[in-house]
Every structure is written in structure tokens, then in C-alpha cells.
Amino acid sequence: MAMAALRREGRRFLLSSASSTPITARSAISNEESCLFGARSISTQIVRNRMKSVRNIQKITKAMKMVAASKLRGVQTKTENSRGLWQPFVALLGDGFSVDVKKNVVITVSSDKGLCGGINSTSVKVSKALTRVYSGPEKETKYVVLGEKGKAQLVRDSKNRIELTISELQKNPLNYTQVAVLADDILKNVEFDALRIVFNKFHSVVSFPPTVSTILSPEIVEKESEAGGRLGDLDLYEIEGGETKSEVLQNLSEFQFSCVLFNAVLENGCSELGARMSAMDSSSKNAGEMLDRLTLTYNRTRQASITTELIEIISGASALEG
Amino acid sequence: MASTAAVPFWRAAGMTYITYSNICASLVRGCLKEPYKSEAASREKVHFTISKWANGKPEKPTIRSDSPDQ
Numbered sequence: 001m002a003m004a005a006l007r008r009e010g011r012r013f014l015l016s017s018a019s020s021t022p023i024t025a026r027s028a029i030s031n032e033e034s035c036l037f038g039a040r041s042i043s044t045q046i047v048r049n050r051m052k053s054v055r056n057i058q059k060i061t062k063a064m065k066m067v068a069a070s071k072l073r074g075v076q077t078k079t080e081n082s083r084g085l086w087q088p089f090v091a092l093l094g095d096g097f098s099v100d101v102k103k104n105v106v107i108t109v110s111s112d113k114g115l116c117g118g119i120n121s122t123s124v125k126v127s128k129a130l131t132r133v134y135s136g137p138e139k140e141t142k143y144v145v146l147g148e149k150g151k152a153q154l155v156r157d158s159k160n161r162i163e164l165t166i167s168e169l170q171k172n173p174l175n176y177t178q179v180a181v182l183a184d185d186i187l188k189n190v191e192f193d194a195l196r197i198v199f200n201k202f203h204s205v206v207s208f209p210p211t212v213s214t215i216l217s218p219e220i221v222e223k224e225s226e227a228g229g230r231l232g233d234l235d236l237y238e239i240e241g242g243e244t245k246s247e248v249l250q251n252l253s254e255f256q257f258s259c260v261l262f263n264a265v266l267e268n269g270c271s272e273l274g275a276r277m278s279a280m281d282s283s284s285k286n287a288g289e290m291l292d293r294l295t296l297t298y299n300r301t302r303q304a305s306i307t308t309e310l311i312e313i314i315s316g317a318s319a320l321e322g
Numbered sequence: 323m324a325s326t327a328a329v330p331f332w333r334a335a336g337m338t339y340i341t342y343s344n345i346c347a348s349l350v351r352g353c354l355k356e357p358y359k360s361e362a363a364s365r366e367k368v369h370f371t372i373s374k375w376a377n378g379k380p381e382k383p384t385i386r387s388d389s390p391d392q
Contacts (some may be wrong), residue, residue: 159378166372168385175365177344181386184340185372251339258340 047298051291058287064115065280072205072273078174079202079266085259086213092234093256096214099224101193104134104141105163107186107261109199109268110150112167117275119200119208119268120149126210127198128158134196144186146265163190174269176262183258193217195257199264200271206278208271213264215257218250 108127110120127150131141142163145151151165166182186195194216201211216224222245225234239248332342351362373383 159375162375162378162380164372164374165380165383166370167383169370171369172367175367177347177366178368178370180340180344181368182370182372184338184344185386187338187340189374247333254339255343 044298044301047294047301051294051298054287054291054294058284058291061280061284061287065277065284068273068277068280072270072277075174075266075270075273076202079263079270082263082266086256086263089252089256089259093216093221093252096194096216096224097212099194099214099216099220100134101216101220102139103191103193104130104139105144105190105192105195106130106141107144107195107197107264108146108150108154109197109264110145110147110153111268111272112148112170113272114149115276115279116272117279119271119275120147121153122210123198123200123268124150124153126212127154130196130198130212131158131161142190142192144190169265170269174262174266176258179262179265180258183254183261186261187254187257193220197260197264199268200275202267202270202274205274208267208274211267213260215253215260218246218253221249221253222246 106127108123110123114120127143134141141161143154143158143161144164144166145154145162146166146169148167151162151167154162164186169178169182172178194214197213197215199211199213200208202208234245234249239245348366351359351366354362367388369385369387371383371385373380375381
């Protein structure tokens with residue numbers, strides 16, 4: 001140990017006398033390379049710095065994982081409870097994925113923050129695929145984008161189709177009132193025949209398949225129900241009060257939209273946390289592996305320089321003796 | 323059947339069913355006693371920014387914050 005300290009002292013002295021440049025990690029190595037007198041071993045400074053930074057990054061990713069995991073628990077119960085909101089609607093009105101209409105509006109649900117694996121690019125990809133599926137003569141598809149990350153990806157090649165962007169939705173914990181106000185804004189600002197909501201449905205912490213929910217406008221629902229099929233069964237229900245069928249349908253489809261959107265936003269938020277948890281887990285693991293490799297290199301170099309010095313001393317001593 | 327009579331009026335005022343039901347919900351929440359009232363009020367918080375796009379360019383974003391009745 002004393003030897004190493006001595007060596008360090010000697011080098012510091014040499015460096016300060018030889019060059020007046022400020023000693024940063026990088027300049028230290030270039031000085032070393034230009035071969036100073038007396039500096040025999042490789043500097044381990046850089047490796048040590050690197051190890052420190054990797055360790056700090058690992059600490060951060062571990063903390064992020066913990067935060068995501070603890071948030072996930074609350075959001076997951078909320079999400080599972082919210083599924084009960086839209087299921088009756090699907091039972092009543094069906095999903096209408098295959099209904100072909102002129103004005104499609106794709107609502108892409110994404111997150112505001114990154115570092116959560118591929119969930120944002122998945123929903124963007126699915127939205128783009130939907131645009132292709134519903135494209136055709138006299139048809140148009142518009143986007144409504146929720147979340148910064150989805151916006152950033154869609155701006156690149158289809159910015160002319162973006163109609164509305166919404167962000168900062170997750171500043172407070174998600175609640176129905178908030179999503180209802182949002183749904184109201186979308187209804188008032190966008191003309192549509194069908195809304196296709198694209199989001200990542202939360203199945204488990206590691207699986208969140210992209211999902212599409214369709215909401216048809218009241219006129220289309222009426223047209224479809226006249227055509228028969230599943231929606232034709234609507235006539236079996238008795239409507240109370242003096243409201244006409246179209247009024248009831250309009251109320252229903254508006255309420256359906258806000259419920260489905262609420263569920264979609266929650267599911268996506270839940271998937272985001274799950275994805276972030278697994279992404280941060282694997283990045284902490286990677287940082288650990290990297291740290292192991294660096295430690296190995298560092299120790300080996302240190303050992304090598306000690307061995308060299310020992311050999312020098314012993315051979316010097318034996319030369320004196322001999 | 324009070325709601326039946328009310329329907330055309332809130333429609334005529336430019337409200338959607340969502341706004342209507344939200345107003346009703348907030349009235350019901352207002353009927354709660356403390357401490358349930360403030361707890362329910364925390365579920366009424368609204369915050370997001372929305373911006374319209376025209377010709378591939380975003381317009382100035384508007385912030386909707388804590389104004390469920392607007």
C-alpha cells in the first residue's frame with residue numbers, strides 16, 4: 001500500500017511540473033501516453049471513474065424500479081375496477097371493429113415520460129397500421145394523440161393528420177372526472193364517424209398487448225342497427241320516457257366514449273408502470289454486469305502493476321547482491 | 323321522469339351527456355359529509371393541456387385545470 005501511495009505521489013509531482021494543463025481524467029491518460037519519466041503503470045483513474053458512474057446509474061434505475069412497482073399496485077386495482085365500466089357497453093353495442101366508415105379518428109394513448117420499454121412505439125405502430133386498414137377513396141383518418149411520446153413519434157411522418165394533442169394527463173392521479181372533461185373536449189373538437197382508441201391493455205407486469213376499442217357515432221349506430229346484426233337487437237329494448245331512439249343512442253355513445261377512454265387511459269398508465277418496472281430491472285441487471293466486468297479489469301491491472309514493481313525490486317536487489 | 327323533461331334543455335345549451343352527468347356527479351359529491359367530502363373532491367381534480375393542430379402545426383396549448391364545469 002505504501003508503495004502505491006508513493007507511486008501516486010511521484011506521478012502527481014511529475015505531472016504538475018511537466019504540464020500546466022488541468023488534470024482531468026482524459027488529459028491524464030494522454031500525458032501518460034506521451035510517456036513521462038517514471039510513470040510506468042497504466043492509470044486506473046478512468047476505470048475508477050467509470051465504475052463510479054455505472055454504480056450511480058444502477059442506483060438510479062433501482063430507485064425508479066421501486067417507484068414504478070409501488071405505484072403499479074394502486075393503479076392496477078383501479079384499472080381492474082374500471083373494466084366493469086365498459087364491459088356492459090360491449091355487451092350492448094358490440095365493438096364494431098369491422099364497421100367501415102368514412103371519417104375515422106384514431107386516438108393514440110401513450111405516456112408523457114420515457115424509459116418504459118416499447119409501449120409507446122407499439123401503440124404508435126398499431127395506430128399507423130389502423131390508418132392503412134381504414135384507408136381508401138373518400139376516406140380520411142385523423143389522429144388524436146394523448147401523451148408527449150406518442151406525439152413525438154407521430155409528428156415525424158403524419159403531422160398533417162394530427163387533429164389534437166393532449167399531455168400532462170397524469171400529473172394528478174387519474175380520475176374519471178378528468179377523463180370525462182377530456183372526452184368532452186374531443187367530442188366537441190373532432191368530427192368523426194368512428195373513434196378507434198389504441199392503447200396497451202394491461203394483462204400482467206410483462207404482457208401488455210396493444211388493443212383497439214371502437215366507438216361509433218350515434219348516426220352510424222342507428223344505421224347499423226337498421227341493417228340488423230348484433231346492433232339490430234337494440235330494438236328489443238324498451239325505451240322509457242319520451243326520448244327518441246336517436247337521443248338515447250347519442251347519450252349512450254357519448255357515455256360509452258368517456259368510459260372506454262377512462263379505461264384505456266388507466267390500462268395504458270398501468271402498462272407504462274409495468275413496462276418501466278421491467279425495463280429498469282433489466283437495466284439495473286446490465287449495470288451490475290458492466291460493473292463486474294469493470295471491477296475485474298481494474299483489479300487485474302492493479303495486480304499487474306504490483307507484480308511488475310515487485311519483480312523490479314527483487315531483480316534490483318538480486319543484482320546488487322550478485 | 324324529471325330527466326326526460328330536462329334532456330332537450332341541456333342539449334340546447336351545447337352540453338354533451340358527459341358534461342351533464344359530470345355536473346350531476348359533482349352535485350352528488352357535494353352532498354357528502356366530511357371527511358368523505360374532501361376525499362371525493364380529490365377525485366374531481368382536472369389537469370391536462372390540450373392543443374389543436376392546423377396544417378401540421380400545433381396551436382398554442384390551452385391548460386384545463388380544475389374546472390370540470392367549464
